[in-house]
Amino acid sequence: MTQAELREAFANRFGGQPTIFSIAPGRVNLIGEHTDYNDGFVFPAAIDRCIHVAARMVEGPSQVTSAQIGDGSPFDARAINPGEVGGWAAYPAGMAWVLREESGKPMPNIEAYVSSNLPMGSGVSSSAAMELVFGVLWNHLESLGYDNKKLAILGQKCENLFVGVNCGIMDQMASAMGEEGSAMFLDTRSLEIAYAQVPQDLLIVLCDTKKPRALTDSAYNERRSQCEEAARILGVKALRDATVDQLESKRTEMPDVVYRRARHVVTEDQRSQAFRVALQNSDYDQIGELMRASHESLRDDYEVSCRELDLMAEAAWQAPGCVGARMTGAGFGGACVALVRKEKFAEFEAYVTKTYRETSGIEGALLATRPVDGARIWTE
Known part of the structure; x- marks a missing residue:
């Protein structure tokens, strides 16, 4: 979906115009499976299938809707806590919660229209992309100043403690730290990354x-x-x-x-x-x-x-x-x-x-x- 198409879809759903857009890619892991929760090595690449979001700040509550799966449960981004929202809206709600916990600042409420061309249920980490696409959004809106590696760590915390999935760090790091043309050799203990170019052929x-x-x-x-x-x-x-x-x-x-x-x-x-x-x-x-x-x-x-x-x-x-x-x-x-x-x-x-x-x-x-x-x- 182009930005113009996303803007139109937002206007049709919410009325008015979005003020900010964010994007986060899915990932494919080339090798290194079930090693990340053993402090091991993984080799993912962020791929050109992504989640896109158009959003604007509102008084509240936050409302999120997906072109693919419909409306999520509304929530108050300023005061949300674990266990208060389920379904796919738990991912943006969880990021609002974890960013508030980390920064001490309540996140502003938003209206957000989400569109994804990630194939669902195929192992390309749509959940991590959903966390990061909202992480970069609130990070920018509140001028928190976190880099993408920090947002990846917070995304994992969101998934572990808010969504309730005991995942490792690879998926969030891959979505956050992708590099054009390269896969990333990631040490999941130190979080050091060495990029390796994928041959152009x-x-x-x-x-x-x-x-x-x-x-x-x-x-x-x-x-x-x-x-x-x-x-x-x-x-x-x-x-x-x-x-x-x-x-x-x-x-x-x-x-x-x-x-x-x-x-x-x-x-x-x-x-x-x-x-x-x-x-x-x-x-x-x-x-x-x-x-x-x-x-x-x-x-x-x-x-x-x-x-x-x-x-x-x-x-x-x-x-x-x-x-x-x-x-x-x-x-x-x-x-x-x-x-x-x-x-x-x-x-x-x-x-x-x-x-x-x-x-x-x-x-x-x-x-x-x-x-x-x-x-x-x-x-x-």
């Missing part, structure tokens, strides 16, 4: 299985606790600090499922570091090997894949122009990510779409994306 392709993600809170929390148990047995602060040799030496002291969860995390951290070098060197063979090994580890050791994700990955591995592919996101549905040679994308798309349809009985969808800048006030 490659596309980042989201391969949507059209099976909604279904990683339940209980399955997610179970894996977190298994990782914590492994770290305790290994005597390390987090699995990021463990080596494969250490893990093997303690294998008999932990249940097999705990060992396998830990093996995924420890080896995925190694793969993420090797991927950084391979991307910098345009070593496409190594990139492909690392992405495939990541998928297989998520399938076999972490057990968060599913039939549809496996079939999509297998179709991509066999397709013309594919450098590498793997499941991305939390798992149990959603999407795979593939790095594909730009000149071969049409052949890749035709092959993967046909093969996945024949093997799964589902019509998947492919989306070619490119890396973009992070959340910001949107000026045309």
Whole structure:
């Protein structure tokens, strides 16, 4: 949606004109899955599918509406607290709350019209983008002076304490700190970022299985606790600090499922570091090997894949122009990510779409994306 279209939609919904626009991208994680809550390494890229907001300050209450999912619950941004609003409006309300908690200043009430071209339920972090798009908005309206890294940390706090999802920091950092043309190697402990340019002859392709993600809170929390148990047995602060040799030496002291969860995390951290070098060197063979090994580890050791994700990955591995592919996101549905040679994308798309349809009985969808800048006030 262009800014002019967003302005018109705002006027039709609220009357009058918006005074401020903001934008925040979704993200695709190239490698480094289920490592962020183990203090590990991840490799996301902000992508050119975004959430856009047009807004203006009002006396109150705050009213938010989405072109895609309709009106959210109204709330008082100046005094909102956890548990007082549900549904998708919890994300803007939570950002108003966390910014008030951090700054000591109540946030002004707003009317906001939201439009998104992010595919929902595909593992591209629409929730983090929603947090950041409102974070930059209130940060600007109240002249709080927070940088995007700070807003990402506050976005995670919003999701953990207000929305009630115990996520890591990767999604908010990716949406906040994206850089045009590059993916980011993120150390989730120090929050240090090293940008790595994605070769211009490659596309980042989201391969949507059209099976909604279904990683339940209980399955997610179970894996977190298994990782914590492994770290305790290994005597390390987090699995990021463990080596494969250490893990093997303690294998008999932990249940097999705990060992396998830990093996995924420890080896995925190694793969993420090797991927950084391979991307910098345009070593496409190594990139492909690392992405495939990541998928297989998520399938076999972490057990968060599913039939549809496996079939999509297998179709991509066999397709013309594919450098590498793997499941991305939390798992149990959603999407795979593939790095594909730009000149071969049409052949890749035709092959993967046909093969996945024949093997799964589902019509998947492919989306070619490119890396973009992070959340910001949107000026045309």
